[in-house]
Amino acid sequence: xxxxxDLGTTHSLIGLHGDAGPxxxxxxxxxxxxxxxxxxxxxxxxxxxxxxxxxxxxxxxxSVASFKRWMGSRxxxxxxxRAYLPEELSALVIRSLLDDAQAALGSRPRxxxxxxxAYFSDAQRRATRRAGELAGxxxxxxxxxxxxAALAYGLAERLDEAHVLVLDLGGGTFDVSILELxxxxxxxxxxxxxxxxxxxxxxxxxxxxxxxxxxLRREALKPQEASQLRQRAEAAKRQLATSxxxxxxxxxxxxxxxxxxxEAGFDQLVAPLVQRMRSPIERAMRDxxxxxxxxxxxxxxxxxxxxxxxSRLAARLLGRLPLRHVAPDEAIAHGACVAAGLKARHxxxxxxxxxxxxxxxxxxxxxxxxxxxLRSHGHFDPxxxxxxxxxVSRMREYYPIHDQQTAITxxxxxxxxxWAENNIALGALExxxxxxxxxxxxxxxxxxxxxxxxxxxxxxxxxxxxxRELLLMQDDGGLTExxxxxxxxxxxxxxxxxxxxxxxxxxxxxxxxxxxxxLGEERRQVHALIVDFQAVLATQDKTLVAxxxxxxxxxxxxxxxxxxx
Amino acid sequence: MxxxxxxxxxxxxxxxxxxxxxxxxxxxxxxxPEEDATAFQLLTDAFEWACADARRLQxxxxxxxxPSAGPPSTEPEPSVPAPDAPLPxxxxxxxxxxxxxxxxxxxxxxxxxxxxRSFAFGPFFEALAEEIRKRDPKxxxxxxxxxxxxxxxxxxxxLTPHVFDTLAHNAxxxxxxxxxxxxxxxxxxxxxxxxxxxALAPALDFLELGQWREQKPAAxxxxxxxxxxxxxxxxxxxxSRQGPPPPRKPLQGTWSENLANYWWVFIVLMVIxxxxxxxxQ
Numbered sequence: 001x002x003x004x005x006d007l008g009t010t011h012s013l014i015g016l017h018g019d020a021g022p023x024x025x026x027x028x029x030x031x032x033x034x035x036x037x038x039x040x041x042x043x044x045x046x047x048x049x050x051x052x053x054x055x056x057x058x059x060x061x062x063s064v065a066s067f068k069r070w071m072g073s074r075x076x077x078x079x080x081x082r083a084y085l086p087e088e089l090s091a092l093v094i095r096s097l098l099d100d101a102q103a104a105l106g107s108r109p110r111x112x113x114x115x116x117x118a119y120f121s122d123a124q125r126r127a128t129r130r131a132g133e134l135a136g137x138x139x140x141x142x143x144x145x146x147x148x149a150a151l152a153y154g155l156a157e158r159l160d161e162a163h164v165l166v167l168d169l170g171g172g173t174f175d176v177s178i179l180e181l182x183x184x185x186x187x188x189x190x191x192x193x194x195x196x197x198x199x200x201x202x203x204x205x206x207x208x209x210x211x212x213x214x215x216l217r218r219e220a221l222k223p224q225e226a227s228q229l230r231q232r233a234e235a236a237k238r239q240l241a242t243s244x245x246x247x248x249x250x251x252x253x254x255x256x257x258x259x260x261x262x263e264a265g266f267d268q269l270v271a272p273l274v275q276r277m278r279s280p281i282e283r284a285m286r287d288x289x290x291x292x293x294x295x296x297x298x299x300x301x302x303x304x305x306x307x308x309x310x311s312r313l314a315a316r317l318l319g320r321l322p323l324r325h326v327a328p329d330e331a332i333a334h335g336a337c338v339a340a341g342l343k344a345r346h347x348x349x350x351x352x353x354x355x356x357x358x359x360x361x362x363x364x365x366x367x368x369x370x371x372x373x374l375r376s377h378g379h380f381d382p383x384x385x386x387x388x389x390x391x392v393s394r395m396r397e398y399y400p401i402h403d404q405q406t407a408i409t410x411x412x413x414x415x416x417x418x419w420a421e422n423n424i425a426l427g428a429l430e431x432x433x434x435x436x437x438x439x440x441x442x443x444x445x446x447x448x449x450x451x452x453x454x455x456x457x458x459x460x461x462x463x464x465x466x467x468r469e470l471l472l473m474q475d476d477g478g479l480t481e482x483x484x485x486x487x488x489x490x491x492x493x494x495x496x497x498x499x500x501x502x503x504x505x506x507x508x509x510x511x512x513x514x515x516x517x518x519l520g521e522e523r524r525q526v527h528a529l530i531v532d533f534q535a536v537l538a539t540q541d542k543t544l545v546a547x548x549x550x551x552x553x554x555x556x557x558x559x560x561x562x563x564x565x
Numbered sequence: 566m567x568x569x570x571x572x573x574x575x576x577x578x579x580x581x582x583x584x585x586x587x588x589x590x591x592x593x594x595x596x597x598p599e600e601d602a603t604a605f606q607l608l609t610d611a612f613e614w615a616c617a618d619a620r621r622l623q624x625x626x627x628x629x630x631x632p633s634a635g636p637p638s639t640e641p642e643p644s645v646p647a648p649d650a651p652l653p654x655x656x657x658x659x660x661x662x663x664x665x666x667x668x669x670x671x672x673x674x675x676x677x678x679x680x681x682r683s684f685a686f687g688p689f690f691e692a693l694a695e696e697i698r699k700r701d702p703k704x705x706x707x708x709x710x711x712x713x714x715x716x717x718x719x720x721x722x723x724l725t726p727h728v729f730d731t732l733a734h735n736a737x738x739x740x741x742x743x744x745x746x747x748x749x750x751x752x753x754x755x756x757x758x759x760x761x762x763x764a765l766a767p768a769l770d771f772l773e774l775g776q777w778r779e780q781k782p783a784a785x786x787x788x789x790x791x792x793x794x795x796x797x798x799x800x801x802x803x804x805s806r807q808g809p810p811p812p813r814k815p816l817q818g819t820w821s822e823n824l825a826n827y828w829w830v831f832i833v834l835m836v837i838x839x840x841x842x843x844x845x846q
Contacts, residue, residue, distance in 0.1 A: 161583075182586050182587075182590060183586065183587055183590035183591075184590060184594075185586075185589070185590045185593055275710050278710075279754060282718055282721070282754055283754055285718055286718070286722060286754065291718065291719055292718070316716045317716055317718060318718075319717075351594070353590075353593050353594065353597060353598075354598075355593075355598055355609070356598075361756075361757060361758070363757070379757075380757045381757070382757050382758065385758060389598075389606075389609045389613075390598070391598060391602035391605060391606065392606055393602070393603075393606060415757075416756035416757055416758075417756065417757065418755070418756065418757045418760040418761075450602065451598055451599055451602075
């Protein structure tokens with residue numbers, strides 16, 4: 001059994017491909033979306049999901065969210081006694097998803113397909129793979145998120161002979177992919193995107209605007225207040241997707257502030273972000289050699305695609321109205337399930353073949369002859385062009401510059417800029433060249449990029465037959481095997497609450513958050529509710545607790561729905 | 566080993582892209598990407614080559630059917646330049662693979678040419694020139710971002726070679742900074758591949774090296790002859806300039822030369838400094 005996992009910036013989902021198609025599995029609270037948030041409580045017990053997200057406000061020091069943005073880096077987050085790497089936090093989320101799958105399926109899944117943003121780099125992909133491994137999974141394949149979304153969409157709609165453009169605006173990443181469906185082949189033509197642009201940036205723009213409007217300094221805010229501000233900005237963003245204006249309340253140092261924003265103001269705030277979404281769309285269309293009219297569908301997925309700004313931009317660029325996916329938050333997870341089904345060779349998917357592309361250009365730095373003895377150095381020479389169908393292997397020949405040269409250093413880069421130094425350096429490889437005239441000593445450089453996004457570089461000196469290899473998988477700043485094993489053992493020791501207690505803990509965390517956020521009469525009400533619920537919890541009578549919990553959640557819903565201030 | 570693309574696909578040579586796709590899909594069932602990478606790449610390369618070839622054939626057929634009218638007559642008005650004249654690549658997407666069959670998306674060619682004609686390049690470039698002359702790269706970018714017509718992808722692609730070519734021809738008048746150039750390259754999506762496209766490379770080489778700065782005194786007389794159809798635009802530029810080019814900061818073009826010629830002064834100063842420090846002890 002292979003499961004599909006969407007490991008998102010804001011929330012994560014798990015599911016598998018059944019006979020009736022992709023099928024998502026709910027968590028202990030009965031929800032399909034588990035927030036990608038982790039928190040550690042006072043006695044060192046781990047909380048994942050809604051409870052952790054609420055604790056982000058009440059206990060900001062021991063809670064964390066949006067860590068997908070740090071994947072591929074060694075940034076550590078301290079929660080309680082231990083510091084966690086981004087992939088470890090992701091591993092904890094995956095582990096919680098696996099608990100849900102185990103509860104639903106009866107056995108714990110061992111293999112998975114995990115979705116990643118198409119524009120994730122090598123290092124970020126490896127970190128995602130490690131996250132799966134740290135959660136005790138074998139990661140069968142990483143699938144690009146927009147590819148996943150389009151795969152599920154195209155198959156569900158039974159599209160054939162059609163080009164589909166998928167715009168995926170998630171919490172932290174923006175991806176554009178163009179796919180073609182024909183005769184059971186799902187062929188990705190082009191992918192482009194921005195790894196550091198997502199719904200979170202829109203929220204941040206609102207936060208900054210309010211801070212400067214009320215002459216507040218972010219550094220002066222207490223952690224609780226900062227979390228509250230973030231939450232208010234998030235709520236405002238959601239509200240502005242459907243209504244003209246929004247009003248929120250914020251309490252800082254005992255003083256209440258009214259935070260207002262209208263549609264026009266929001267448009268102005270996020271204009272630079274909207275401009276940043278423009279070039280990936282343009283690039284994908286240019287690489288696929290298509291015009292807006294050639295597309296059968298333009299589909300928007302990802303939670304942040306609910307914002308009207310994306311659909312307006314797409315309409316302007318492509319000359320047609322995009323279609324919002326019916327369940328933008330679930331589209332990618334559905335696709336991950338389909339990919340898992342493909343991998344497991346599920347009968348229903350026997351005839352489907354998916355081909356993907358390498359979203360970046362990969363090449364080496366070269367020196368170019370300008371004529372009249374002039375040379376210009378540091379140019380980027382792509383060997384594998386971006387949006388080549390993978391797996392792909394390409395070769396180019398390079399020569400030494402001088403006759404006296406004894407070695408060629410191949411500096412490997414990833415990116416699109418004409419100047420090598422403006423691209424991402426992946427590594428270097430030195431190749432000895434035999435003496436002789438420069439143009440007789442060619443070196444064949446072969447780049448091989450496999451289906452999982454691993455690059456291999458091989459240089460062969462034509463005259464001597466010497467071969468030098470650079471496997472970029474190995475020399476990366478990731479974990480050593482020893483370190484990985486140790487961290488795996490440490491993570492395994494972390495305690496979690498029993499599954500049937502999780503709804504109670506989540507309800508309490510939410511009540512505590514409301515207590516923190518409210519003042520006066522409302523605060524007393526919330527306090528009374530918490531005391532009541534704790535009294536019922538102490539009876540350990542399951543039916544009574546369940547009834548009281550439902551009443552508590554309803555009371556909290558009414559409190560939260562009230563107008564601010 | 567030397568199978569033709571058609572042999573790899575197992576079909577006769579055809580301009581029918583539907584048949585090519587069907588053949589590819591059928592072969593792919595036995596050559597899955599996760600199983601045999603080499604065979605998969607061979608098949609996919611053959612497929613992509615065949616698709617490009619089919620499009621080329623279709624284009625040739627379409628061109629043959631068209632009435633053989635001469636090139637569109639060039640309007641003398643500067644507001645309606647004849648963009649076909651100076652650059653043959655015009656109106657085709659620039660990303661077309663230079664090596665294999667031309668134009669990976671010739672579908673774009675016709676439509677964008679039509680649109681191009683209704684777009685007045687002269688006034689557009691005049692306004693662009695004004696931005697370059699008066700504003701910094703940041704404002705130039707904001708102006709480009711806000712330009713409503715440049716939201717059209719086809720127009721933007723079709724315009725790209727003209728913008729850089731015209732800029733190169735007017736460089737001595739406009740004297741664009743490196744920042745302006747980078748902004749334009751970024752906005753028009755000039756990447757490593759496009760940078761070397763034959764329609765762009767000469768203009769960009771010229772602009773990046775700042776060659777007009779070296780031929781300062783005789784700039785106007787030594788200027789390369791304008792390609793046909795661009796004289797009007799040059800006149801527009803000259804009229805708006807009114808008199809000699811705006812004075813440049815004296816050091817702007819030559820500081821690097823000065824540095825190259827007088828670098829030893831710094832060394833001497835450093836040595837003197839060290840010596841005086843030494844003797845004062």
